[in-house]
Structures are given as structure tokens and as C-alpha cells.
Amino acid sequence: MSGYAYPGGELELFEKARGWKRYWCKRIEPFVHGAVLEVGAGMGANTQALAGLAYRRWVALEPDRALAERIVPPEGGRHSVVVGTVESLPASERFDTVLYLDVLEHIREDRAELDRAGAHLTPGGVLVVLAPALPFLFTPFDRRIGHFRRYTKRSLRSIVPPGFSEREMTYLDSVGLLASLGNRLLLRAALPTETQILFWDRWLVPCSVRLDQLLFGAVGKSVLAVWAAGASLC
Numbered sequence: 001m002s003g004y005a006y007p008g009g010e011l012e013l014f015e016k017a018r019g020w021k022r023y024w025c026k027r028i029e030p031f032v033h034g035a036v037l038e039v040g041a042g043m044g045a046n047t048q049a050l051a052g053l054a055y056r057r058w059v060a061l062e063p064d065r066a067l068a069e070r071i072v073p074p075e076g077g078r079h080s081v082v083v084g085t086v087e088s089l090p091a092s093e094r095f096d097t098v099l100y101l102d103v104l105e106h107i108r109e110d111r112a113e114l115d116r117a118g119a120h121l122t123p124g125g126v127l128v129v130l131a132p133a134l135p136f137l138f139t140p141f142d143r144r145i146g147h148f149r150r151y152t153k154r155s156l157r158s159i160v161p162p163g164f165s166e167r168e169m170t171y172l173d174s175v176g177l178l179a180s181l182g183n184r185l186l187l188r189a190a191l192p193t194e195t196q197i198l199f200w201d202r203w204l205v206p207c208s209v210r211l212d213q214l215l216f217g218a219v220g221k222s223v224l225a226v227w228a229a230g231a232s233l234c
Contacts, residue, residue: 034096170217
């Protein structure tokens, strides 16, 4: 997979969205454990953001060699960087947690991808997906960075492999959704500006943290799903 080149150019910008990362990191923290596979690790921003969680080892999997070479593994010797995809992993390799953090929307055959991921989970292991939500928000920005789709709760449920049980399914960033509906600041342009990213991260995300709780995850421009694998999957 060393010939693959990621088409987007937004990774450096969204690396600055530290408040957003803290928010969803806290939401997935209870599910991250054991041996972790991070699919589509990019430049390693999420790898670093999650380094304080409890796990035994971490594999940062990235198909773009140029991006993978920019990943700086956190200290402690628990991390490794692998250039490739889930399909290129040894069939015998197993993980307790598999993460798709703003990655699944970049994969054309998403159902087949989750099937492959499920084959690498231990019994009771968890599959975590964070993805952009709501197809009506799909814009040139999504297309520019290689998104094939945006998800709903229903569309995510339709592609999870048989034998998985749902642990979490919720929308996040309700205020970001309202802002997008109002003016499309972050979604209309081919690439948002740093000013727009920082405004969203510093002012809108903190409001979403509070409003998402009041709305019980009913709306938002991102969707978080967590499933547990059944014993018969591995």
C-alpha cells in the first residue's frame, strides 16, 4: 500500500481542534482497552490524543507511507506504526479495540471494511466508529477530502457485521450542526480556514458538550457508534 496517497489536505488544520478531540476522546475512553488497532492513523494526531488511555499496545495503521512516516509514537514502547490497511494485516492478528476515527467515510466499500475489521477482533472486543453525520450536509468540502458519504445512525447500523451488539450510538456536536445549517462556514469551502476551525473548536464545541447531553445525542454533525463482537466472530 506504499503507493497510496491521501487526497485531503485538512489534517494539519484539524490537528488544531484540540477541544473537539478532548470531547470525543472522553466519550470513547470507556471502550478502549487491551490491544488497539487505529485504522487510518494519518499523521498520528489522534494517536497522541489518546495516548493517556488505558491499553496494552497500540498499532497505528496508515496506508499513506508519507503520512505514516510523520507519526511520532508516544513514549512508553507500546506503539507501533504499520503502513497498510486492515486487508494487509496477518489473518491471525487480533485486537481488543478497533478504531475508525473519521476514516470509514473515506472507504468506498465500508460494509466489507467492517467485515474485515470484525475478523481481527477478539471475542467481546469493541469496534468504534466516529464519522461525519447527515447526508444533507455533504458538500464540496467532503468531496475535496475524499469522503464517499456522511452517515446516519440507521446507515451505520445497516453495515455492522452480524453478531455485533450495540454499545453506543449517538450524534455529537449539535451546535456545530446548527452553525452548519445556518451558514456552512466549515463545509462550503474546499478547505476551511484556520480561523474557522479555531472558532468552532473554542466556542461551539464547548456549547455542544452541554447541549448534546440535554438533547440525549439526538442531533449533531458527527456520529459515534460502538459495537461489541460476539464470541462466534473470532
